[in-house]
Amino acid sequence: MMWFWRSVVGKLWFTILLLVSFVLFILTILLLKFFENYHVQEAEKELTQLATKVSEVMHEHTDEELGRSIAWTLVGDMSKAVIIADQVHYWYSPANTRLRDLPLSLIQKDDDLQKVLTERKQIKKKMYLPNIQVGDDRYGQLLIVGVPLETADGKHGAVFIYQSLQAVEDTTQQTKKLIFLAAFIAIVLTTIFAFFLSTRITAPLRKMRQAAFEVARGKFDTKVPILTHDEIGELAMAFNQMGRRLQFNINALNQEKEQLASILSSMADGVITFNRDGEILITNPPAERFLQAWYFEQGNEAEVMAPLPPQVNELFARVVGEEKEQMTELTLQGRTWVILMSPLYNQTAVRGAVAVLRDMTEERRLDKLRKDFIANVSHELRTPIAMLQGYSEAIIDDIAATDEEKKEMAKVIYDESLRMGRLVNDLLDLARMEAGHITLNYKTVQLAPYIERIIRKFQGLAKEKQINLSAEWKDENIEMTIDPDRIEQVLTNLIDNAIRHTDENGTVKVIVERSGDGVTIHVQDSGSGIAEEDLPFIFERFYKADKARTRGRSGTGLGLAIAKNIVEAHKGMISVHSKLHEGTTFTFYLPNATHES
Known part of the structure; x- marks a missing residue:
């Protein structure tokens, strides 16, 4: 029931009902007052007219008995009259038995009633007479009207007609009942009408309320009927x-x-948004990787777990405090992150900050490679340049005494110039390969004669060092679509390295086998091997596992890096397995190309 009074229907119904009830109440009070005064005034008017007629009858008839008879007839049963001719002659209406006689002494003592006799005035008065019976009650109120009287024989007296107000009150009560009945019927009708009106008015509002609830639940296509x-x-x-x-x-x-x-999700850089309290609001996948790296580095101990590294928290505090862009760099799990943080404004106040995280690991690695490259190139060029300069000065200063010594010096200068030329060419090839500018000229070749031809180039060097160089075939009928010149460069480098690092009476073997739709080639030697700590870096530029090589046995340090790039350009892969004093095996896989050029 409480919901009804809280609803618009209940409030509107109650307001209309209260307003109508109030109006009816005021109207009822006014009507009751009006009818009560009206009935009293009518009674006074009737009694006055009756008293005047009685006075006229008594004045016109010289026969007092006849006059009184007519007067009593006029008075009737509802009223009672007293006719006073003088102090000793007065008569009461004998026909009426409901009212007792009005004592003459009361008239003589009452100043207002006495004025009818003394001043010849017409008097209307209501009197409460405790000793006079009014109707069935002992006590009551009388309405008395007095008019002057002049009899036929010239006596001056008065006619008093009085009537109980009980009749007026009875009429008033009947009127009250009718008014109350009408008010009750009006309230009932008003209640029904108000409820009907309120429900009719609020029906569209209820539909709009239901539609508003539907819209609040996300159904924005909800319509309200008009x-x-x-x-x-x-x-x-x-x-x-x-x-x-x-x-x-x-x-x-x-x-x-x-x-x-x-x-945000497709950005290569990480993005983290913070609120004013430093809590994380939004992140993207790169930022998630940064946070996961931090969580992993922190471990699983709850007491050391922190949502962000302290460097980031300090950066956030500076950004919010100074309201300026700040930057820092930190390393997590071997990766370098540069963090640029800027304040976020809410109109005029700072409401948080946004951090952009860039993974600079590759840039730092390339920067290190650049520095190492410059250092290695400088180192590699320093020796031949110094030798060229030294032997050239020796020739210019005629230090060489004989033609043989001069030829030997010229031979060294020539070899060093060739070495510098190879270094420059290798650097140019490697730079083009790493930049993705390598061009492969695919041709279909039979691997057996192709590899035999390459091996024959090294047979003289192998015999000179008393090394057994051979090829082993798991399947001789292998046909591949490759760039023969580039693959020859790879095999030449691997076989040359194998012969140079294999002692006398050792073996170097090239093993060829089919692998799926491609081929796998192994270059295996029984040489000195490579230390385990050097294996991860063997394909990097200028990296030399043998730190004690002599100048005569040393290469440029670029051959394996070039070989790796050539193999990967063929969509293949290359790896190495080695153990100190037990030999080395380089293995590379080449898929068969799907097109020819």
Whole structure:
């Protein structure tokens, strides 16, 4: 029931009912007062007219008996009259037995009634007479009207007619009952009408409320039926327009949100948004990887677990405090991150910050490679340049005494110039390969004669060092589509390295086997091997596992890096397995190309 009084229907119904009840109450009070005064005034008017007629009858008839008879007839049963001719002659209406006689002494003692006799005035008065019976009650109120009287024989007296107000009150009570009945019927009808009116008025409002709940639950296509063309109908129309506009705006916001989320998730840089308290609000996948690296580095101990590294917290504090862009760099799990943090403003105040995290690991690695490259090139060029300069000065200064010594010096200068040329060419090839500018000229070749031809180039060097150089075939009928010149460069480098690092009476073997739709080639030697700590870096530029090589046995340190790039350009892979004093095996896999050029 409580919901009814809290609803618009209940409030409107109660307001109308209260207003009508109040109006009816005021109207009832006024009507009761009006009818009560009206009945009293009518009674006074009737009694006055009756008293005047009695006075006239007594004045016109010289026969007092006849005059009184007519007067008593006029008075009737409802009223009682007293006719006073003088102090000793007075008569009461004998026909009326409901009212007792009015004592003459009371008339003589009452100043107002006495004025009828003394001043010849007409008097109307209500009197409460405790010793006079009024109707069935002992006590009551009388309405007395007095008019002057002049008899036919010239005596001056008065006619007093009095009547109990009980009759007036009875009439008034009947009127009250009718008024109360009418008021009750009016209230009942008002209640029904108010309830009907309130429900009719609030029915569209209830539908709008239900529609508002539906819109609040996300059903923005909910429509309110337009039943009228008044203000409520206009309100329903405005509600429908609001729903359509809201649907449009939310769709636009969702599209913009999805677009921003797509942009954020597809960014290569990490993004973290903080509120004023430093709590994380939004992250994207690269930022998640940064946080996971921090959590992993912190371990699983709850007491040391922190949501962000202390460097980031300090950076956030500086950004919020100084309201300026700040930057820092830190390393997590072997990766280098550069963090650029800027304040976020809410109109004029700082409401948080946004951090952009860039993974600079590759840039730092390339920067280190650049520095190492410059250092290695400088180191590699220093020796031949110094030798060229030294032997050239020796020739210029005629230090060489004989032609043989001069030829020997010239031979050293020539060899060093060739070495510098090879170094420069290798650097140019490697730079083009790493930049993705390598061009492969594919041809279909039979591997057996192709590799035999390459091996024959090294047979003289192998015999000179008393090394057994051979090829082993698991399948001699292998045909491949490759760039023969580039693969020859790879095999030449691997076989040359194997012969140079194999002692006398050792073996170098090239093993060829089919592997799926491609081929796997092993270059195996029984040489000195490579230390385990050097294996991860063997394919890097200028890296030399043998730190004690002599100048005559030393290469440029670029051969394996070039070989790796050539193999990967063929969509293949290369690896190495080695153990000190037990030999080395280089293995590379080449898939069969799907096109020819």
